[in-house]
Amino acid sequence: EKYNIAGIDVNMGCPAKKVVRSGHGSSLLINEETAFEIIRQLSEATKLPISVKTRLSFDGNQNLINFVKGLEEAGASLVTIHGRTAKQAYTGKADFTNIYELKEKIGIPVICNGDILNYTDGMQKVKNLDGIMMGRASFGNPWCFIGEEQINDEEFLKLSPIKKQNFINGVYHPSLLEILDAMKFHAEKLVETKGEKKGSLEIRKHLVQYLKNFPGVKDYRKRLVTTDSLENSLAIINEIKKNFEEFLEKRPSLGEIE
Ligand SMILES: Cc1cc2nc3c(=O)[nH]c(=O)nc-3n(C[C@H](O)[C@H](O)[C@H](O)COP(=O)(O)O)c2cc1C
Numbered sequence: 157e158k159y160n161i162a163g164i165d166v167n168m169g170c171p172a173k174k175v176v177r178s179g180h181g182s183s184l185l186i187n188e189e190t191a192f193e194i195i196r197q198l199s200e201a202t203k204l205p206i207s208v209k210t211r212l213s214f215d216g217n218q219n220l221i222n223f224v225k226g227l228e229e230a231g232a233s234l235v236t237i238h239g240r241t242a243k244q245a246y247t248g249k250a251d252f253t254n255i256y257e258l259k260e261k262i263g264i265p266v267i268c269n270g271d272i273l274n275y276t277d278g279m280q281k282v283k284n285l286d287g288i289m290m291g292r293a294s295f296g297n298p299w300c301f302i303g304e305e306q307i308n309d310e311e312f313l314k315l316s317p318i319k320k321q322n323f324i325n326g327v328y329h330p331s332l333l334e335i336l337d338a339m340k341f342h343a344e345k346l347v348e349t350k351g352e353k354k355g356s357l358e359i360r361k362h363l364v365q366y367l368k369n370f371p372g373v374k375d376y377r378k379r380l381v382t383t384d385s386l387e388n389s390l391a392i393i394n395e396i397k398k399n400f401e402e403f404l405e406k407r408p409s410l411g412e413i414e
Pocket of ligand 1: 238269293
């Protein structure tokens with residue numbers, strides 16, 4: 157509470173073997189009483205809102221509605237459900253059918269998660285639910301959060317460097333220049349918040365994600381994953397800018413760079 161955080165989200169969805177074996181993450185979908193006790197104790201210990209992130213079930217044999225009802229009674233004020241079982245891990249497709257049904261049976265807000273590609277896709281899938289959560293779609297693509305609402309919001313446009321003409325059929329397609337500028341901004345911010353040593357190593361996996369739709373930059377990607385300073389990363393970004401000068405206004409996700 158003294159750190160002024162907004163709330164505590166308890167992870168009851170992680171399918172990683174070592175997490176499950178030690179009784180954490182998605183194993184709580186099986187050990188329901190422990191899950192409820194965690195939420196009960198947390199709710200008693202703090203005034204902060206307690207939420208839970210979990211999955212449809214552990215292996216298809218658990219009842220999602222009963223589980224979430226128990227969490228609600230124990231004090232959870234919101235749940236986010238990834239539309240896969242823990243057993244599925246990241247295979248198959250996320251299925252929200254049981255999540256829509258869950259919402260009809262409980263009182264607290266329900267957020268859906270899994271395979272949402274962008275804001276527009278999320279708005280089509282949200283239906284009776286209270287919100288969407290996106291994970292992997294945002295890797296190297298912070299523009300996935302831009303939808304019709306944002307692109308028509310004059311105040312938002314004033315604050316942001318995004319360009320209306322790059323929003324096509326509900327999806328934002330950044331130009332190469334926007335991508336390179338975002339990479340620079342992201343790297344500087346991460347180093348600012350985490351320090352040079354940690355930040356400059358952690359940024360590497362993000363920087364390569366920004367270039368995923370972009371042919372002809374394999375060598376740059378290789379160099380970006382092995383840099384060990386912010387200065388180096390920024391130098392590589394600048395080099396790409398210079399060498400691809402005539403493509404800076406092209407949009408890689410539309411295949412405009414071949
Ligand atoms: C590399 C990676 C790390 C993740 N770490 C966490 C985590 O620490 N806590 C959590 O609740 N979920 C974590 N997740 C799961 C995501 O939050 C999300 O539930 C899952 O990726 C499905 O959503 P998506 O298809 O939008 O990515 C992680 C997923 C990935 C791919």
